[in-house]
Amino acid sequence: MDIFDRLKATAAADWASYVEHDFVRQMGDGSLPQAAFRAYLVQDYLFLIQFARAYALAAYKSRTLADMRAAKAGLSAILDLEMDLHVRLCGRWGLSPEQLEAAPEHQATVAYTRFVLDCGVSGDLLDLHVALSPCIVGYAEIGARLAGELGPALDDHPYRDWIGEYAGQAYQQVARDARRHLDALAARAMTEARFSELAALFGQASKLEADFWQMGLDMPRA
Numbered sequence: 001m002d003i004f005d006r007l008k009a010t011a012a013a014d015w016a017s018y019v020e021h022d023f024v025r026q027m028g029d030g031s032l033p034q035a036a037f038r039a040y041l042v043q044d045y046l047f048l049i050q051f052a053r054a055y056a057l058a059a060y061k062s063r064t065l066a067d068m069r070a071a072k073a074g075l076s077a078i079l080d081l082e083m084d085l086h087v088r089l090c091g092r093w094g095l096s097p098e099q100l101e102a103a104p105e106h107q108a109t110v111a112y113t114r115f116v117l118d119c120g121v122s123g124d125l126l127d128l129h130v131a132l133s134p135c136i137v138g139y140a141e142i143g144a145r146l147a148g149e150l151g152p153a154l155d156d157h158p159y160r161d162w163i164g165e166y167a168g169q170a171y172q173q174v175a176r177d178a179r180r181h182l183d184a185l186a187a188r189a190m191t192e193a194r195f196s197e198l199a200a201l202f203g204q205a206s207k208l209e210a211d212f213w214q215m216g217l218d219m220p221r222a
């Protein structure tokens with residue numbers, strides 16, 4: 001069992017509230033209203049801008065080149081891979097990257113991103129990577145699960161671009177690397193006494209992910 005599986009098992013209920021959220025279920029069966037998906041995706045763009053800062057902070061907090069390269073990989077996954085999806089999908093709805101960047105941040109976006117940034121500022125590199133891990137590994141898990149359930153039906157599914165992106169080779173590899181790096185970091189920096197603190201951070205980040213999905217469901221109705 002790697003550190004990620006241990007964290008997930010310890011924060012099992014919070015993890016389930018995230019990866020099995022109604023938003024995810026509705027995205028999978030195609031019943032998610034497009035307005036909810038749009039509201040979510042615009043906020044997710046703002047979320048990614050803050051997460052890019054969190055990876056830059058991880059580079060700053062790195063004392064080894066290996067840690068710095070892992071932070072750089074996270075930063076480029078956001079700037080060079082993931083954000084393209086948002087720009088492409090929002091472009092179809094007539095939204096430019098400038099308009100996305102200028103959108104007001106929802107409280108759920110502020111809460112989650114600033115929580116993670118604070119974990120990095122007040123803690124060390126392990127705290128920061130633990131707080132970041134539900135994001136990257138969770139989306140890889142959700143994407144792979146939905147793609148697996150849909151099989152060939154993914155081809156003409158309303159959310160095929162999103163599911164395909166997170167189930168795709170490139171993203172899956174980023175998540176595997178992030179998971180391996182977290183394990184190496186824990187082997188170096190974690191004491192058993194610290195584990196419950198880290199599990200609490202992990203559980204909190206998972207809850208904030210669930211709140212982020214919920215924001216997507218609630219916003220069009222607000």
Ligand SMILES: Cc1ncc(CO)c(N)n1
Pocket residue numbers: 044047048082134135136139209212
């Ligand atoms: C809210 C959220 N969590 C995780 C990811 C995956 O990077 C994302 N794009 N957005």
